Amino acid sequence: MSAALKPTPEAPLIRLRDLHVKFESRDRTVNAVNGVDLDLAAGEVLCILGESGSGKSVTLRALMKLLPKTAKVTGEIKVGGRDVQAMNEGQLADFRGGDVAMIFQEPMTALDPVFTIGRQIAETVQRHEGASRSADDARALELLELVQIPSAKRRLSAYPHELSGGLRQRAMIAVALACRPKLLLADEPTTALDATVQIQVLLLLRSLQEQLGMGVVFVTHDLGVAGEIADRVAVMYAGKVVEEGPVGALMAGPLHPYAKGLLGATVHAGMRGKRLTTIPGAPPMLDKVPTGCAFAPRCAEVIEGCQDGVPPLRQIVPGRQARCIRVAPGEGQPHI
């Protein structure tokens, strides 16, 4: 394992401060991320929850410096105390796959179609740990068993297209875990899977996370997925975190009107015959940085003053923050 990552209490695994990401092209400008602060402790699972265009995937990619060159990234991005923005190509190559790994929604496009699963895992181990070929192959087998792929030995020589969707996703997880990363970044890894397979992969990720003590940032639009896997949830809207807190408290009583709307609009058992609560309108275009609360035009609880400046992310109770001028500190005390 590369040496640098030893998170200490003073240096959390992730420290994001005032992250801004802006995409500029000739036709239009998109302010995708507009000031995100996030911390992740070692061994913690954080879900970033948001709808399309909220900036959740862009935030995740910034953590690994995976954004295209056209993206203007500013702010402090520290992983394990190291400044990701300042890394050169060589340092990044060690960092990616060694300290930090990422898994994606579409394993078919993330895996290389012309190499066997076994080769792709062994290659990662070889690149980062420089062990012998036979040791790498043994490690590949061990990893396939770790992600519970049946008949692992035979599957080592399988190509990605020969595997089912669920097995392919497990194989991608095996590649990601090859060098025992301290941080796993997951971008909607279960969204494309069927219901009975999704729950298998979620349970696998949770048990691997506990077993290996990794920190995980898990991006999803699905509240149910967050409920299954997260310790803490950050809800994003229009490139900002609007609410953050422990998963149980947030699901039981969201504070921010957007988080409330999202929970109310999510169809679940027992809603039959009732009218669904909706959030009217659509998210803003983000061609300009919002100057007030970005959710105000759609908010049912809007008052005068919502548009006068961006509301600060305030602590409501210890561990719970919301970006809304109407949420008073002390609200949302445990009532369950």
Added chain:
Amino acid sequence: MPPPAPDRGGAAQPLLETRGLVKHFPIRGGLFGRQMGEVRAVDGVSLSVRKGETLGIVGESGCGKSTTARLLMRLLDPGAGEMIFDGDAVGRDDLGGGISLKDYRRQVQMVFQDSYASLNPRLPIEDTIAFAPEVHGVPAAEARERARELLAAVGLAPAQFARRYPHELSGGQRQRVNIARALALRPRLVILDEPVSALDKSVEAQVLNLLVDLKESFGLTYVFISHDLNVVQYISDRVLVMYLGQVAEEGPVDEIYARPGHPYTRALLASRPSMDPSQRRTDPPLTGDPPNPVNPPSGCRFRTRCPFAEAICAEIPPVAATLSPGHTAACHMALPGSGHSQAGGIAA
């Protein structure tokens, strides 16, 4: 707006019935493109859609639910089986007494998952909606008028939206246009194939509310296809669970969700992530993926993943057994005397 076609068969006659619907797709390969095998996408599906109800169809990818939708719309010709629309055999008008495909398609319309791919990018949405009525002989000005009424009915102000192109709309707005287009011929049955799956949650709720309203105001019957069990529970009156091209279970929505009879339905329901982190699962209800429909297991198709599978399950395909009135499950355990050691054990 003209009224829909009149009811012919009376209230007790199902609006649409299918018997033994089959669709196999050939797989070609080799030097001369010989047939190497076939995908048995839909393999003997019998269903009935009652007048005024919403029939939900759930299942995982590859279970044949979208192929079933395309067969019901007659975008695909079934390899075998028959379809009866309000008492008339579909596409059998040559024999006398049937309904022609043209008349059938006027009374049955469809909404697809991909709201962008299903709209013509070069037509303003008003023209897209007016297109079908014009094809069916409505004068252009009247068709245009009808399109604007429909845009208003789906919540898009005609003055603001009528001349827009699909790329100028959001996903939710485009899906509203698709729904308006489906209603332009005043159909009696609308087939909705994953209509909200590509939408964000807050928009999904808007579209579901709209669908409920339109059903009421236009007197529609829906077939609602989805992989989302919560959405199907919300919108359906009766539910059909499909597995590998066949019907595993069928029944009233409350029965299916409260007393699922088929082991697959039980596993599917148990696979839903819980919204409550204090009630997290520890073991997955099923292991593995659904098998490939090219080579489905013998006997009961679910037996390879079923925790209760016995020898009988590999030998004989189970027939639908009645658990309670209107609730059937195709499982040997539901059928007394089937030879399974727990036969009759899950009968209500």
